[in-house]
Structure formats: C-alpha cells, structure tokens
Amino acid sequence: MTRAELRGDELIAERDLSAAPDRVWAAFTSPASIAAFWGGSHATVPPNSVTVDLRPGGEFALDTHAPSGARRRLRFVYVSIAAPHELVFDEPATGLRTTVTVHPVGDGTHLTVHQRQLPAELQTSQAGFRTGDHPRILTTLTDDVEWVIHGHRSTRGKVEFDGEIENPAFTGSPELHVERVYEDGAAVVTMGEGRGVRVDGGPVHFAFNDLFTFPTG
Structure with missing residues (x-):
C-alpha cells in the first residue's frame, strides 16, 4: 500500500515494501537502480548516464530521454547521508529538497519520501x-x-x-x-x-x- 499527502509545496509519500532495508537503500544509491527508479513511460534513463558521488556535497546526475526525443540532464547534490536509514539531496535547478527515510519493519521496509519546495507544476x-x-x-x-x-x-x-x-x-x-x-x-x-x-x-x-x-x- 502506498500513501501520499500533499501539504502546500510539500509531498510526503510512504510505502511498505517486502524488500530488506539494505536493498531499498541500494535502489536510491546505485547507478543501475537509480536509472530504473527515475525512468518510466515518461522517459528512459540510460544506466551509463548515471554518475554517483555518494558523500555530503557530492553529486548524482542522470540523463532522461523522453518519447518526443527531448533529452535532459538532471543533477542533484547530497546534503546528508546516514546509511542505510536516511538520505537527503537537493536539486539546485529547482530548489527541491528530497529526504528518503528507510526503516526496517518485520521482514520488510517502511519507506518515506518527503519532498519540500515542490515546483508549482508538480504540486x-x-x-x-x-x-x-x-x-x-x-x-x-x-x-x-x-x-x-x-x-x-x-x-x-x-x-x-x-x-x-x-x-x-x-x-x-x-x-x-x-x-x-x-x-x-x-x-x-x-x-x-x-x-x-x-x-x-x-x-x-x-x-x-x-x-x-x-x-x-
């Protein structure tokens, strides 16, 4: 079950997953998993376009290829990292801040993604x-x-x-x-x-x- 709530310019999404916390953490920090997470019907993300420098002040970046042919480079900066429980990163181009929180629950994981300063078109x-x-x-x-x-x-x-x-x-x-x-x-x-x-x-x-x-x- 996924629950999401909009609070003005903030979006909070929560989901219970059957995967272990370490696996969920890897989905947000490894290049192949980042490509899969950010890709979808709206755009594909070539795995070889993803770069990751997993440290405070480091960056991760990726290319998106839309069905229309439009291409875009997305860039994010890590603010804080507390593996494997919390990851905070900013998108300098928009001011969007994302906090990913991973908590073990039984044999699975409770995942919370909290985005602040959400651009108006995404609210x-x-x-x-x-x-x-x-x-x-x-x-x-x-x-x-x-x-x-x-x-x-x-x-x-x-x-x-x-x-x-x-x-x-x-x-x-x-x-x-x-x-x-x-x-x-x-x-x-x-x-x-x-x-x-x-x-x-x-x-x-x-x-x-x-x-x-x-x-x-």
Missing part, C-alpha cells in the same frame, strides 16, 4: 485541469481511457474525454487540491477538494474522491 496531479491545458491532460491518458460516473454517464476515448475537460456550465478553470493519494496494485484513489464558479449560480465548493484502475500487462 498536484490535477495541474492540467487547473489550467485547462487540454494537450497536457490528454498526453497522460491512453486511447482507450474510460471515465465512469456511476448513475450519471460514461465517457470513452480521448475525443469524448477532451469534451469534458471544460464544462460549459462553469466559467474559468477549477481550483483543485489533492489531499490524499492511496495506491494498491492496479488501483489508485485520490481525495481532495475544489472550487469553481457556475455560470448561473456563483461559487461552488466541492469534494472529490476518484478511483483509477489500470490494466495490467
């Missing part, structure tokens, strides 16, 4: 909706996306979903705040609150609780 997974940025939203979806509002209607495919991004009953973009994120296997639950302005009725304050399911394989 919510709903950032695209907040700005009405259609391309940004649609790039996060698969072609067979399905949005089911039980007892109301279903939206299938990117074309239909695009038509729902901005509701004509409202004016402007909504203000959304994700307060909790829970992950369990292929299911993710997000909870939060939002505000908007109806064309015919003034301001609206609402809460949301969304369940996302992802196909496996």
Whole structure:
C-alpha cells in the first residue's frame, strides 16, 4: 500500500515494501537502480548516464530521454547521508529538497519520501485541469481511457474525454487540491477538494474522491 499527502509545496509519500532495508537503500544509491527508479513511460534513463558521488556535497546526475526525443540532464547534490536509514539531496535547478527515510519493519521496509519546495507544476496531479491545458491532460491518458460516473454517464476515448475537460456550465478553470493519494496494485484513489464558479449560480465548493484502475500487462 502506498500513501501520499500533499501539504502546500510539500509531498510526503510512504510505502511498505517486502524488500530488506539494505536493498531499498541500494535502489536510491546505485547507478543501475537509480536509472530504473527515475525512468518510466515518461522517459528512459540510460544506466551509463548515471554518475554517483555518494558523500555530503557530492553529486548524482542522470540523463532522461523522453518519447518526443527531448533529452535532459538532471543533477542533484547530497546534503546528508546516514546509511542505510536516511538520505537527503537537493536539486539546485529547482530548489527541491528530497529526504528518503528507510526503516526496517518485520521482514520488510517502511519507506518515506518527503519532498519540500515542490515546483508549482508538480504540486498536484490535477495541474492540467487547473489550467485547462487540454494537450497536457490528454498526453497522460491512453486511447482507450474510460471515465465512469456511476448513475450519471460514461465517457470513452480521448475525443469524448477532451469534451469534458471544460464544462460549459462553469466559467474559468477549477481550483483543485489533492489531499490524499492511496495506491494498491492496479488501483489508485485520490481525495481532495475544489472550487469553481457556475455560470448561473456563483461559487461552488466541492469534494472529490476518484478511483483509477489500470490494466495490467
């Protein structure tokens, strides 16, 4: 189970892992594991691009290759190291500070990743909706996306979903705040609150609780 909480410009994510603390620590400090951790569908990280100087004041850096062909070099500076329990590092380009805490729990590990001074564009997974940025939203979806509002209607495919991004009953973009994120296997639950302005009725304050399911394989 993964739990994540946004507190302004801070993100705290916790997860219980079946791996031993030493193995989890290695995932954050060895070049091959760093490449795997930072890579994903958004970008690949060539293992040979990762450099690690594991000491306070030392750096680790990596290259990201996006599907669009864009390439970027990321650089981080270690602030403090208490192996194998706590790792603190900064990203000079953004001011983001990350604290990784590893605690043994039974035969596994409790992992906490605490990020401070989170850039505004990363402070919510709903950032695209907040700005009405259609391309940004649609790039996060698969072609067979399905949005089911039980007892109301279903939206299938990117074309239909695009038509729902901005509701004509409202004016402007909504203000959304994700307060909790829970992950369990292929299911993710997000909870939060939002505000908007109806064309015919003034301001609206609402809460949301969304369940996302992802196909496996």
